[in-house]
Amino acid sequence: MPKLNIEKLSRPILMFACVVLTAFASAPATCSDSRGSSVQPRQSFNFREGGSEIVVSIDDGSRAVPLNIILPWLQSAAHSIATYFHRFPVKSLFIHLSGEPGSDVGYSTANEEDGNPVIHIRIGETVSKEELKNDWVATHEMVHLAFPLVERQEDWVAEGMATYVEPMARLQAGNLSSQSYWREFMEMLPRGLPEKNDKGLNSVYPIKNTHSIRRMYWGGALFYFIADLQIRSQTHNQKGLQDAFAAIMNAGGNIESDWDAIHAFRVGDRAVGSDVLEKMYKQWAVGPVSVDLAQIWTKLGIHERGGQILFDDTAPLAVTRQAIEKGKLLQK
Numbered sequence: 001m002p003k004l005n006i007e008k009l010s011r012p013i014l015m016f017a018c019v020v021l022t023a024f025a026s027a028p029a030t031c032s033d034s035r036g037s038s039v040q041p042r043q044s045f046n047f048r049e050g051g052s053e054i055v056v057s058i059d060d061g062s063r064a065v066p067l068n069i070i071l072p073w074l075q076s077a078a079h080s081i082a083t084y085f086h087r088f089p090v091k092s093l094f095i096h097l098s099g100e101p102g103s104d105v106g107y108s109t110a111n112e113e114d115g116n117p118v119i120h121i122r123i124g125e126t127v128s129k130e131e132l133k134n135d136w137v138a139t140h141e142m143v144h145l146a147f148p149l150v151e152r153q154e155d156w157v158a159e160g161m162a163t164y165v166e167p168m169a170r171l172q173a174g175n176l177s178s179q180s181y182w183r184e185f186m187e188m189l190p191r192g193l194p195e196k197n198d199k200g201l202n203s204v205y206p207i208k209n210t211h212s213i214r215r216m217y218w219g220g221a222l223f224y225f226i227a228d229l230q231i232r233s234q235t236h237n238q239k240g241l242q243d244a245f246a247a248i249m250n251a252g253g254n255i256e257s258d259w260d261a262i263h264a265f266r267v268g269d270r271a272v273g274s275d276v277l278e279k280m281y282k283q284w285a286v287g288p289v290s291v292d293l294a295q296i297w298t299k300l301g302i303h304e305r306g307g308q309i310l311f312d313d314t315a316p317l318a319v320t321r322q323a324i325e326k327g328k329l330l331q332k
């Protein structure tokens with residue numbers, strides 16, 4: 001599914017202090033806003049993942065959303081993220097759900113608001129369990145928790161990371177097959193390539209058209225894909241981009257920080273004993289970069305035939321493909 005409908009917003013919201021009920025409780029929580037006035041009750045639920053507390057609240061006007069399938073979806077996404085990063089990226093998280101007509105997961109955002117990491121998700125009131133099983137939005141938004149809030153011009157850095165990490169987090173948690181993972185990348189990464197007269201990725205914001213949106217998400221993902229390959233080549237698969245991302249998060253570079261991209265990349269590079277991210281950033285941010293994806297798929301041993309994704313374990317970089325899939329778990 002194209003990742004085209006997600007943007008981070010910097011809109012402040014009123015934070016609510018709620019009495020949190022246990023998961024699946026039916027009675028509404030008692031809430032008051034930060035000015036002390038009473039407001040309409042809002043339902044809240046909480047769960048824990050990787051030592052962190054995640055509070056889910058629902059608009060008072062959104063009682064029709066099917067929580068019995070939405071809460072497991074959110075729990076599964078949180079578990080995927082904790083699996084990939086080896087812990088949940090923030091100590092506490094508010095997830096705010098707003099119901100809307102339809103069966104889709106709608107416009108969603110991740111941000112830091114009044115000192116708290118907050119994810120807003122609009123969700124169709126008739127969404128099905130099957131739809132959510134294959135949906136990437138909650139996992140995508142939670143990836144944003146593990147990287148600093150960068151300037152708008154560098155949104156491709158954050159969106160590219162979320163686009164690159166989200167399917168891998170679901171794969172490593174057992175929620176996505178490796179065939180589905182590579183099929184999506186084979187189909188979508190070419191959309192991140194520059195076209196004639198395109199400049200570097202820092203020029204894709206402000207968004208001008210569908211192509212610039214695609215470059216923000218898939219151009220950013222392509223940047224990380226190539227960085228991952230280079231780190232793994234330099235370290236003989238002992239380290240990968242996953243190690244760099246974990247190091248950035250563990251050094252405090254999460255959504256509660258406002259580091260710029262170059263600072264985060266230097267932290268990540270140091271962790272893997274490389275300068276790949278900083279060098280690539282200085283090149284990809286300012287100018288168009290061509291990538292021979294067909295040659296990369298062949299070297300990794302990934303082929304698409306008749307709609308099937310086939311793997312060749314005798315390919316020169318087959319071990320690298322396996323290392324990317326297994327991530328840090330391979331080096332344990």
Ligand SMILES: [Zn+2]
Binds near residue numbers: 141
């Ligand atoms: Zn995003």
